[in-house]
Amino acid sequence: MLDQKALEEQRILLRRAEPFQNLEEYLAEGGFKALQKALTMQPMQIIDEIKRSFLRGRGGAGFPAGIKWDGVRNNPTGAHGLEPERYLVCNCSEGEPGTYKDRYLIQRNPYTLIEGMMIASYAIGTINAMICIKKIFTKEIAILERALEECRTAGYMGDNVMGSGNNLPLELTFGPDSYLLGEDRAQLEVIEGKPAWPRAKGIIPVYVGLYGQPTCVNNVETLSTVPHIIRNGAEWFKSIGTADSPGTMIFTLTGDVNRPGLYELPMGTPLSTLINVYGGGPLMERHVQAVFSGPTNAVIPADKLDTPLDYGSMRKIPSGLGSGGYTVLDNTACVLKMGLNFSRFLALESCGQCTSCKAGTGRITRNLELLEAGQGTEEIVLAILDDCQHIKGSGHCFLCTEEGIEIGSIFYNFPEVIVEHLEYGCLKDRHLIMPKIKNYDEATHTFTFDEGYYERCESEGKQINYPG
Ligand SMILES: Cc1cc2nc3c(=O)[nH]c(=O)nc-3n(C[C@H](O)[C@H](O)[C@H](O)COP(=O)(O)O)c2cc1C
Ligand code: SF4
Known part of the structure; x- marks a missing residue:
């Protein structure tokens, strides 16, 4: 029997019903106690605690945060073989259709993110930290600017943090409304003033990151979880969730x-x-x-x-x-149509550095459109499956693999839908929105989606590379 109350009692990040209005409210509920504790610990003690907690990155890949921090802190070489200057970057680009948790977290509590970043900066030994956020997230930018100013003025970030003698700067950097801004290596390019094009596969930010220096990129939710672990301990964290995936997640x-x-x-x-x-x-x-x-x-x-x-x-x-x-x-919706939505999205967002990705996503999208329109043939189905197989792992970043996995899985899991499309075309003509989220109204549980996305892509010159 499901015990809903027990599930809710385990909440970590959304435990408080109301958003924090100011720093005083956060301090009144124990805010920055974790940073205070962390500053009495040796940096490696903190990293070991995060490793023991097995906190996994909440940005998508689930990579253990402690291992990444260790890699950056203990990387002995910086750019040009000189002494390293380490960076921490918080990935706040949230471009994945269907996801809104990072913006929601910031709206409710920007202070835990700042506290988590201070702890990470101290543990890793950074010379600078930044939150890389999309320019279009104006509401969250305003909240963060205000919170950063409050924390700086009160001595919780910046110079001589909490009188400890540690200087831990933190600033905001801004990026375009591009899906690839979220890809960590593309994000570093943007911070360096270049387009959001992922660096080649083998260039790992832990070793060669921002300005060629060891860099830790972590997601908003990952960093917001850190203060709770430092305050309550790795064992407490592991008592929630599963051994493979401790803690909670915001869905x-x-x-x-x-x-x-x-x-x-x-x-x-x-x-x-x-x-x-x-x-x-x-x-x-x-x-x-x-x-x-x-x-x-x-x-x-x-x-x-x-x-x-x-x-x-x-x-x-x-x-x-x-x-x-x-x-x-x-059951009233067409799964293939939803797949087509995502395929169009990936084809538009593909930066085009890798021919296999730009051409492959374009070809798959065109063939899906033919199937949807009732003009599909067995050859077209085979061509889609072939492209899905070959596109995986073929580019600098994971975007092309996403296309192969997602579209291929629709054919594998819903063969009857494909047969139906071959015989009749799409029989479920219900409009399906591509769920790129713009806003969420908590009172009514209503999401607003980015309905102007395709027009904006056109005006910005983002195109699908359809076969000629
Ligand atoms: C195409 C693409 C888009 C991504 N978008 C995001 C994003 O919006 N936010 C995010 O945190 N990670 C995103 N990621 C994952 C990041 O590259 C990186 O793994 C993550 O920020 C690391 O943080 P974490 O270890 O705390 O999860 C994306 C990856 C890819 C390939
Ligand atoms: S795989 Fe696609 S999105 Fe990623 S770098 Fe290559 S072309 Fe760009």
Whole structure:
């Protein structure tokens, strides 16, 4: 029997019902106590604690944060073989369709992120830290600017933090509304004043990051979790969630459910609990057909809904946690049409450095369009499958692999839908929005989506590379 109260008692980041209005409120609830404690510890003690907690990055890949911090701190070589100057970058670009948790976290509590970044900066030994945020996130920029000023004035960041003699600067940097801004190596290029084009595969930021220096890039949610671990200890953190994926995650639930929204749940909670208990299940007399985990992972069919939301279980089915954004499709929606939405998105966002990616996403998108329009043939289906296979791992970054995994998984999991499209074209002509989220109204559980996305791409010259 599901104990909803027990699930909610394990919340870490969204435990407080109301957003923090100012620094005083945060301090009144124990804010910056974790930083105070961290400053009495040796940097390696902090890194060991984060390693022991097995906190995994919440930006998509789930890489253990402590291992990354260790790599940056103990990398002996900087640019040109000189003494390293280390950087910390908080990835606040949140470009994944179907995800809103980082902006939501900042709206509710920018202070925990700042505190987490101060702890990370001290542990890693950075000369500078920055939050890289999209220029269009004006609401979150205003919140962060105000919070940073409060924290600087009160001595919780900047020079001589909390009288410890440590100088831990932190600034905001701004980037374009591009999906690739979220790719860590592209983000470093943007901070250096260049376009959001991912650096070549082998250039790992831990070794060669910002300005060629060792750099730690972490997600907003990852860094916001750090103060809780330092305050309460790695063992406490591991008592929540699963051994493979300790702690909680904030899930963004969109699509065909009664109560879309943002829900923090312990890792390991079944996906069906997120959808049916928190999301209120599908609309009356309908049932869940598929769940998309952004454009990144394989689509999840209805018979896998009981899969626990943790990295290992999701990988086994096989899909992924990604950044915790799940879009539900009920039986009135066309899964192939949703796949086409994501394929168009990836084809538009592909930067074009790798021919296999730009041409492959364009070709797959065109062939999906033909299938949707009832002009599909067996050759077209085979060409899509072939492209999905070959595009994986073929580029500098993971975007092309996302295309191969996601579109290929629709063919694998829903063969009857493909046959139907070959025979009749799309029989479910319901409009499906590409869930690139602009805003969330908590009171009404309503997301606003970026409906002007395609027009904006056109005006910015972003194009799909359709075959000639
Ligand atoms: C195309 C693409 C887009 C990405 N977008 C984001 C993003 O918006 N936010 C984010 O934190 N990570 C994003 N990532 C993952 C980052 O490259 C990186 O792994 C992450 O910021 C590391 O932080 P973490 O270890 O705390 O998760 C993206 C990756 C790819 C390939
Ligand atoms: S894989 Fe695609 S998005 Fe990534 S660098 Fe290559 S062309 Fe650009």
